Amino acid sequence: MGPLRGPSLSLLLLLLLVSAQCRKLRRLTRNHPPHPHTQPQSQPPKPNITLAVILPHSNTKYPWAWPRIGAAIDRAVCTVNSDPRLLPGHLLTYVFKSSQDKHGICSESMAPLMAVDLKLGYDPWAFIGPGCSYAASPVGLFAGHWDVPMVTAGAPAVAFYGGVYPSITNTGPTHKKLGRFALRLCEHFGWREHVMLVFSDNKVDDRPCYFDTFLQTKKTQPDELLIARPLLLCSKANTYLKRSHLHLSHLSLFFLLSVMFICCMPDVFRKLMVEFRSADLPHEQYVFFYIDVFGDSLNSDPKMPWARGDEEDVIAKDAFQNVKIVTYREPQNSEYRDFIKNLKEDAQKMFNYTVEDTLMNIIAGGFYDGLMLYTHALNELDQIHGLGLTHEPARPGGEEVTRRMWNRTYYGQCVRCPPILLCPCVSDALPSFCVPVCQMSSHTSVSLCQICPSILPYPCVRCPPILLTSLSYAYISRSCTLGVDTIALIGSWFRPAVVVNFSLWCCNNCI
């Protein structure tokens, strides 16, 4: 037993080692099946460029939820990989982690943890997302610290504008632009002192209405526009009505505030309008701009945001004559339509999720465009400096890539509506709330102000362009559809020039 034990032990060890090596070899070959007819044996696999995607994985309440966006990002990555002009010699891949917490809301504590895990695990070249403002903030700070660019079409809060987040490129619609639109609107109609902001704030979720109105108080010319302190509506349905009613009559009569920008849930807004109509107030002296950027209240067909099928419908319909609904404008170009068609098919296949025809799809387009923009910027850097075809390509500095993405015009899926100018109003004799219908200028080829045709039973429509030969003035129940082009011009080099267009919807019988 003694003399045999030594050699037998060593033989056993040798056998173990050999079998281990075989197992390792077998594992390797399983992942990389040989292609004898396409590639020569010696060609190494393409080095990876990994993108880290942080978005809510299932809560489709958010326009940047993964089932909505995932198909678009996948398609973008496929497009890049199959295009021999974009990043040749590299393989673009992405890794996804969710920013949702266990309650399903996008969480500012989960998102940075996921960012850290992704950074330490995959060393990504860029972050895509998050979309929620509170989640995007810590990730944006990390991205700045690591010098990794971050591309998102969400993160709409105004705090992202400015120098604190130098690594964020936002290819979506932001609230700063909404604020500029409101500002231009007020300037256009000469509403300098009668404006008020009303919003609801749950303080639990991403606070969309809080950010909408908050930024509107940050005006570019503070001395020109006097906005009363924003009024907060409680979310509790019972208490706010009395308070809001009190404020409407109390404040408005005493301070002559008659133009209100309101952002809250559609049901809450409808209740407020019913209250307004039932109150003893001079109704024709008020106009309400309901900020519903994704058109949630206009989802029914025909578009009747006042209708709930109860007994208050009649009052609500009357009340909505004073209402203009502000939404994002859906891009009209054919590339966008094709993109949406593909998005629907892919989302159904990948996530078994049906993408509806809502304005939220422009966020998907924004993410697609953002990814393509990043790829183009990286490609330019590759052509200039070369990223290296080694196994570990050298990641360029985030600041350099970000600089290449800014201050340029990129034609993607969503972004190409021609600029529309505001029409000059001719007479000052109008009381300030009348919305004049304007004359079309002869040297511009695009339609300016438009008038709503009279349609019964007047659902909300976006008015088709009509040529005007004469001026006519109307009361507040008439409206214009306006677009704003100022963003691209005013947008400084802090932000990329993304043209965002808005639509106004009128809900009454106009002549």
Place this chain on the structure above:
Amino acid sequence: MRSNAVLAYFVAVLSVVLLTPCVCEDVDVLVFLPQNNSYLFSRARVAPAILYAQQRLKAHGGPLSEMNFNIDFDQSDCVNAALFSLVDRSCTRRPDVILGPVCEYEAAAVVRLASHWHIPVISAGALATAFSDKSSEYSHLTRIAPSYVKMAETFSAMFEHFSWSSALLIYEDDRQERNCYFTLEGVYHLMSGFNVKTYQVYEGERLDTEDVVQSISDTEVVIMCMGADQIRDVMLAAHRHSLTNGSYMFFNIELFNASSYGDGWWRRDDAHDAEAMQAYSSLNTLTLLKSSKPQFENFTLEMRGALRRAGLHDSINLFMEGFHDALLLYAIALQEALQSGHSKSNALEITSRMWNRTFEGIAGPVSIDANGDRDGDFSLMSMTDTEAGTFETVASYFGENGTFQMLPTFNREHFTLRGRVRPLPETPDKSCGLGVSALTGVIVGAVLGITLLVAFFFLRKNFKITIERRTHRDQCEVGKRRQLREDSIRSSYSAS
């Protein structure tokens, strides 16, 4: 035979080594403290305390001395530096335990990440109410200093004891670290059953004392957390409106600068000193309980020496004591965990051994509750000598058993709310209203008076005519009878 013996010897040694748990561990301790000395918990102040604890553990002997603590101090700036630094250095090796940070927002980020990576965190800061929820993101946090909610228990006990029912919380929000906001948030959170209102002052904005006094008028107890100058302004304004007559209770919270008391507090060497002293006689201050032990004296001497070498001239604060005790607590818990067979990477086990226990810290017994938060002891100070204007401790609150102990200096009358004589103080608006109504009263009176005078004038004329007509009728009569008649008429007129 020899090989067998060798093998047997080998096996015996191996078993001895394997079976006895060796506590000779290398423990990586990462400490986040700011270098900026404007913070009370700066590295220059607290590092000596942590190193003192490390030496004490080594000198103690026994199993605790076999642990080798590698203490590494890293940066913190109350914004993001600690978080970034933690992530950057964790590519290769993660620390075994983290001490700090203290600032609320910075601590939140670090604790979240540490809990995600299963690293225990002990901090003498992170005092905000949100950290009390240890169910998910803050599961690995142990707080070695009493949080603001614990401080609020003192108020809760007083409210029960004296049957007060409403409070106004006045705080200054600096929008950066927001210490006073979080301080009073603890009170607001704990006393949700009472009628509690808040009044917020933003840093940099002018304090409108009239508005503050107006808000005070319909409450019973005022609790303030602001800078010393602003408290003085509020107390002076309250005194001028006679709110300091005993109908209201005034408290302010000064947890950290416990040494800046005594008679210097209301004194500014300006014209209002006497008035301020009178006003402060109805102000009560809540601070941390100061305790002392023989070991503490030695610690104090060493710390003072270290502070002087660093060029600082203040005294021991709770952060120094806290971080010292933090290392002690971790060592005790780690040793127990290792003895029962766990390893130092089993963070939840170590953390649970730190909770729900009392151990002997540098300044006295330290009691950690079942939620991993320190039970706090607090002192209530008020002005006992109204001539000199000095403050003294009049009562203490012990968090471990929730008892409110009144000292001999406690004046019960001082803490009893007197009935309200005047419901509301006179405000300029009210006086303006009174003036208006007085004016109208005067005008109305004047108008009536004039009317009466005019009427009187006309009536008098009427009378005169009647009188003259009578005298004219008697013109034929002899002069004497006319005289008599006139006399009688005159007299009868004067009689009427």
